[in-house]
Amino acid sequence: MKYLEEFRDPELAKKLLDEIKAVTTKDWAIMEVCGGQTHSIIRNGIDQLLPDEIELIHGPGCPVCVTPLELIDKALAIAATPNVIFCSFGDMLRVPGSDKDLFRIKSEGGDIRTVYSPLDALKFARENPDKEVVFFGVGFETTAPANAMAVFQAKEQGIENFSMLVSHVLVPPAIAAIMESPTNRVQAFLAAGHVCSIMGYEQYPPLSEKYKVPIIVTGFEPLDVLEGIRRAVIQLENGKFETENAYQRIVTSEGNTAAQKMLESVFETKDRAWRGIGVIPESGWSLSENYRDFDAEYKFNVTDIETHESPLCKSGEVLQGTIKPHECPAFGKECTPRKPLGATMVSSEGACAAYYNYGRFAATAK
């Protein structure tokens, strides 16, 4: 396949690994920001192939993991409302709220549908004028343009029975928050290539400069990830801290300007709570004043939600890289993929779930 098999070539992977080994002389902690990169690392076993000196810290770039509990509970409340068709991307269905998940709501009679695009939800709204159709608009900058488009079209076409529960989060403020944390261990970032394909990477050089940290815009195939790591290590070993684009086939400096225009008109920046981490200033988007009629938080009265996170769950520290998943006392005991206490145990790209699977293997392999 074009642009896929080429970036999984074993020979080239070996060459990159050899180069990484050759330049590495000290211990380095590199964070891959995006869950898609974590997934690729685990799926291809990249972490086991790296020299021992290099530690990969799985970043908070997994929408499943960082969507705040309060919003999950709001989603559950809306989805359980009669006459509502609640549409979501697939892997949000199993994220635990305070005491249920969307699967439970579905089994109790909620009309919950998995869609691949918010525009599918808009179609349901058109086809079911007597129902309220709500789309769960989560994710980073990558999924935002399609969500913005759905709301934009709903307004243009006057589809009043459509609304969106929005919890968009943004990468650059998260990088700043991680660097400012007193317990931070991250020395370089692999920035999320898909996020940059939309937003460009002009926001990153100031971060590199301010925090003296190398940031490499990185793709998702094994060779992309290895190349990102290679460039990060070279900078670290040479005491440099620049932003580099290692995903040039997709990402340009200015990004997708048409999408950015759409985002600007539909969303407004606001402070956002990240599950397990806390509130990060100006780190998210919600629907702007003009689109209030399509904001599910306003349409449905879900403001008085009380949340309670499991006191055992330490996913916040895991997401910031201050502890490893298996250092959490609940790991593998009270908390497993079958009965997750926190979101990082849910998604296949969540750090805890990844460790749970790989850890069992590593333990028996010894």
Place this chain on the structure above:
Amino acid sequence: MNDLDFESWVCPLPLRDYPKIVLGHGGGGKLSNELVENLFVPAFSNETLDKLSDSASLDVAELLKDGGRLSYSTDSFVVQPLFFRGGNIGNLAVNGTVNDVAMAGAKPVYLSCGFIIEEGFEVESLGKIVNTMGEQARLAEVQIVTGDTKVVDKGKGDGLFINTSGIGVIPKDVNLAPNLAQPGDVVIVSGEIGLHGIAIMSEREGLEFDAPVESDCANLNFLIEEMLEVTKEIRVIRDPTRGGIASALNEIAKSSNVGIVLEDSKIPVPQTVRSACELLGLDPFYVANEGKLLAIVPREKSEEMLETMQKNEFGKESAIIGEVVEQNSGMVVAKTGIGGTRVVDMQLGEQLPRIC
């Protein structure tokens, strides 16, 4: 394999008076009889069924005269859409149970079938499906000997549900079981994986590919017969249906207390399935198959087994994809293309498409 002509099927009179199923078709009266006599019996016709008794009377002593054992299995079919590229629910209803019976090393002989039909279902569609079932039963050389029809109120069913049960005979010296895999054994898959699941999903999601993906639905009983002729020492045969090869192999690893190591690069995944999985955020290892089997065989017989399998029309693309090991007991791992290792875990429930 699928040269059935659905379009030319014509519903015989007097069913034409009712183009759609009404509640009375399940009521046991005249309408029910018409459905049986004009639709089911002509499609399934065989000596036992044609007697139209309440139950089939079967000569089990005759079946087991060579000292074999009975294999008995049941499965329910609730697929949506009912018609898809490469077949319809009828193909699945017959081949699914034929294969389940055959996975024990049995020769399938008899099937039962139960239909739960939603009021308002097109009689013509039912006719096409029932005809497919008849055709598939003949191809697999099994007889549908008893059946039942119920009609539920509109809105209480999803068009059509089918349940089939099957009986087969396991020859005396054949003993296949999921707990018999041993370190040193070899894992064989009978062909390209993921076709059925992707055919259904692309139909549901309205995806179009340059080369459309067709379901691989097929009866595997003759392939298994030929495999058992190579050696009766085959340890396990499983059909990787729901949950794909990952789930089937995990079950084997757990029952046998062994580890299974796969080679990513040796697993036949068609380009279309690969592309669709990339697009949909799925892993082909977890996608359903309806015409494939996994076999765990002793290493010394593996080459001969592979050759035999490749000669069968449903085993042409058979490949050795991994081995059974002592380490990592109860787990399946895969060696990745770039030389790493990953855990191929049991899937919890439905495979959930990833966001990013």
